[in-house]
Amino acid sequence: MPGSGPRITGCTVVTGDRRAVADVLAASYRAHHPGHGFTVLAADGDAVPARLGLDPDEYHRLVTCHAGADLADVLRPLLVRTLLDEYDVVVLLDPEAEVHAPFEDVSVLAAERGLVVAAALLEPLPDDGLEPAQVPGVFDGFLAAGQGARPFLDHWAGQARLRSPHRTEPTWRWPDLAAGVFDPLVVRDPGLAVGYWNLHERSGPPKFLVFRGYDPETPWLLTTDCGHRPRVRLSANPALRALCESYGERVKSTEDTEARYQAFADGTPITTQMRQLYHDTWSRAEHLRHTPDPLGRVAEKLPPHPFGEDGGRAFRQWLAEPASPLDAATGLTRLAAAVWLARVDLQAVFPHPRGADRANFRQWCATHGAEEGIVPEWAVPAEPPAPVPPVPDFGVNVAGYLTAELGIGEMARVTQRAIAAAGVPMVSVVEEHSLSGSVRTGLAAPDDVGAPRFGVSLLTVNSDFTRLILDTHPDTGAGRYRIGLWAWELEDFPAKMHDGFTLVDEIWTPSDFATRAIAAHSPVPVRTIPVGVPDPGEPTRDPGPVTQFLFIFDFNSTGGRKNPWGVVEAFHRAFPGREDVRLVLKATNGHLNTPAVERLRRAVGGDPRIELRERYLTVTELGALYAGTDAYVSLHRSEGFGLTVAEAMVRGIPVIATDYSGTAEFFGSEHGWPVPYTMTDVGPDWPPYQPEGRWADPDLDAAAAAMRAVADDRDEARRRGQAARAHILRTRSTDTAAAWMRERLTEAHQTWLAGRPQPAPQRHPLVAGARRALRPVRAAARRLGVTS
Template structure:
């Protein structure tokens, strides 16, 4: 075998082995001295033949089956054969060879890849079938030594393609552009039902009998049964070829395949394959939390670990609703189930469980061991005073920072606390790399503070019933526009009261809220006096997160104001410290266009350590925030407490702690939000800061540093006086204490109903009791 230059091959599943034997015999008959390899995709020795690690192979057959598995293994087989042969020819299993074509295959030595044109002329528009060809090239691929990059690419794409779904591409579609290849327009090659109207079957080198079935010998292909362009009754030569081929192949018996079921006999369903495929690919994603690859079902444990993985909840929401991973995937894949059970983890859970236990099992989409079970009864809270804090406690975003700030004040107030970390609902969109608080533990108290916005409140309630069921729930919400839109109102149903970080946000939410809305006095921790590091010129800073929407934070407004303020001036510097730009590419590109290579402007796109951020503030002369609206404005407050003068839009919540004594308020006009900045509606309104006024303020800082330092000192004094931690601590003690008393009152048993007869007896006895007191 090693001395042969040529090898041909095909990949089949066991039920197509008879066709592969016909192909192999006909190829050898016309190519003496060539080798031929038939790879049975669901055979017993595939890993060794492909040089695959057995575990890799078992993962592949868990994801892919049938023709899908064949397509995944084809490039692997070609790649392996090219290690021993000069040319490897791939043929579809339904081909029968009628004449040699070694001359064409040999071209792969010089060209790397040789393919055959599926059509020599466009298909007629005559209403007959096929109306389009299955591919630009078809039936045949000859690969030489230079084909390895293409085979690697094909193998990767085939493995990543969603399993068992209609494909939107075929392997030839990967060829144009990146990979050199030779197209052969030989009318004897790649002959099949799609081009027999322009080819002569008697002159073919090989014919692909795709779709031909001996059970229906009157049809050339079952793929074109309604209006076939080529009819066997009109072509006796083609009919005899088909009859002879059918006799050699015999009746095709569709088989279930070696890997169609789990070791316990349960079918390996499309939903199981899809779940495993998705999980496998997630383990390879960059910039994501590491995820462990689940076990495949064909290991030594008889598939028990795989079944356990399918039968467990995929996340806290599913756990709370008693949902299994497989049942959730079945629901996701079925539009009819989504229509009948729109909330299968919530109010529709009993009905969906009933469907799974009856119809789901009967239809074979759910084995009994994967049927959802009723959720466990949430743990009862203790009566002791304390608070459960639930939220994005490890996430690097504004809501997470606000939650951690309030937690520090709860600790300072001496209030017992249990922390519940929610990460799943924001996984992949926000970095959650901070350490979990030491107070993480069972949510044992009767009051819960849900530090997520309205649109995530239901998710938290469903995910953490132990922290919400039977508790007094407080929502810590922020909102940045004057109106709280109707689509955000769903959260009202899940809270007993709402806290916001500003009067601005309180007014917006309270206008629509059926529950009390209160403004929590947000503390601004004192980092201590900041010693300004001397540096050349004047340095400006703006810190923001692209996930908070570039449209609202308006960094390009800062850049434009800076460039208007200092045309041609070299003694100024602007730093824009941003995060999550990689998830907001359009906004980043808009900002880079605004910067336009200006060497005076530095864009820092990464998370900084606390020490790095402190150093950035210490190396700054003024903070600039030309926001369109803020729910609190924590970075403005943090700049002020560090003694920095601030240039900020004179609108929304920042006006509650920032004014002319602390810096330079920037006038504005109101404008519509416009499209493209969710969660804000396009017809919402926010501020458009006056960039000329902002530029004038920047020049004032640069030209009068003494005045800037004076306003920075005033900013620090003001924020420390108005946002002291002691004020927040006292407020938390009072409000959480009242919430606890309200919760206790709810738990108090109702007095027994009074009997009408007993009430009448008491009325009759009252005069007697009074006479007895007088007498005594």
């Protein structure tokens, strides 16, 4: 009897352009469930924020990210959750369904179980090569929710809101995930959720039929989703054909309304790429707002949506502005960059849209991009500015990651200090954006930051980032003599790095080891610089009762090359059960290298004598760490130079290090304990190093013996540390490096001056006028045979 059971309502969600199918569903549901309500929510209607309790700005952000069926997906769980405030059970149906018989008995079950779903298949799909080959979802077309379904609806609403507009999974994907967590009641009624995916296994009249993909304009096809080899053909099933044609007539007899939120106020379509950009920015902002960032980044400001009082001007401006300093330097708009990133074909044709292919990519955006409706005229990349010519004065532009806390950034700063000590005028060109998502750029910018001025540029990045630096800061390269400061840690410089040769006029490296590797392939000169190791002053040692070993490394330099687990294993072999020793591993960027971090933690094995310090340290903290260290241990497989080894030595700390590659050029047995090695393959897990490359495998037993020697004879360790400091100060002084830098930069400047185009000589206007006046006289003389 009406009123004796739970209060039940049906519902569906559509956008205005699909309103006709929803009206057919609503009428058929009410006809077979006279005691129920039914709600059709127009997803793009004015009443949505008030109906669902959404802040209008929140709703407008949603309709900026999502459109059509995607928007309906986002709002479905919100509607069901809202209707549960008025009803005991809410039945959610696919809008393209038509009800042919009541199913209240199934819906009532939701009042007790909380969540009821219908199985899309009762048996596996036949493996017969026909369509569909898989069902849209495990549960499809029907969901009944009682009060107990609220946790599931909250989960579904959160997940749907964050899903990408480019999603490929089926419409009802999230209810599929309910079974493992929320324990729905799965009904296997053959009359429920009948559609093209299961008609082959269902007999008898359906309680409701989902006409997903049926188009009244092509009534000979059951669904456009299966147009090649459909398992169910209307021509073979007259009863089904009659149902489809009848449904089509009812749909055509009702009216759709125009879909809203599809365009700017001026009619420019809001494309999928625009929605994706907005969605990604919103998702990042939400993530950073609720999740601590390991690099201390804060949530970026959410851009304005296009449906405010300004008619979308601010949103359009956001799309048309550069997304980064790199794009600002090259004129690339946020939307054009996103279109390029989303299109594999564009990436193949224009691999460098910010550099060598900039003009051609701009032309594509202005023509084909505009014709395809994906790059409006106002989002076409700007014409790149004309390069600023360098001044003829002596000096150098130093470009690189000058504020980044990573090895290549520190090598750049060491080189800058030597240039400054040489008295060479310098401009610092800081690049941060391309690394801001992976490493911290928290060091103070140099005082001499500015636009490139001089005719010589020193690019302090490796070969594979040279093009990026030149694209980001084009005046660094335009018309300049370019020097690349490169390092490489294997004996062979791989072919994939050779593109950088075309971008520089000469190459500097920090070691003869790296010079040999690169020079074997280089068409330009390769020179080894004398790296000047700054003197922090007379070391203050603070030896305690415990012998402390230290290793400092960056996981971004690859755990395989730095080999921290080798250090841990050598420590364990050296000191089983011994309590008067300690090992500190100071690491950065572990959050970007989880497998390597987990491998290291497993190696440590909870040993309380080993501390893994995974954070950046202040200068004071680092000084205190060095002061309490008795020996520095680097069991690397290869180093282009080995700056941390040199920095330990200049602080009077003895070193235990692999006797291979760059470190072997300034470190020997008089300064510590060189560790012998054998050569081994790199293997596939440590890019950018080629798997077939070779590097060292240090002898861990020898390393363990060296550690014991330090712990058992700390006086000898201190003596070798003092010898290490004296050696570095004598051979790697800043003065030596400064003299070399001045000499080489002077030569580079003279080469640049000799090779730059010379301006055409300017004639005085009086001379030019006199010559013009004499032309008739000369012509007359030639006619008379008179020569001059």
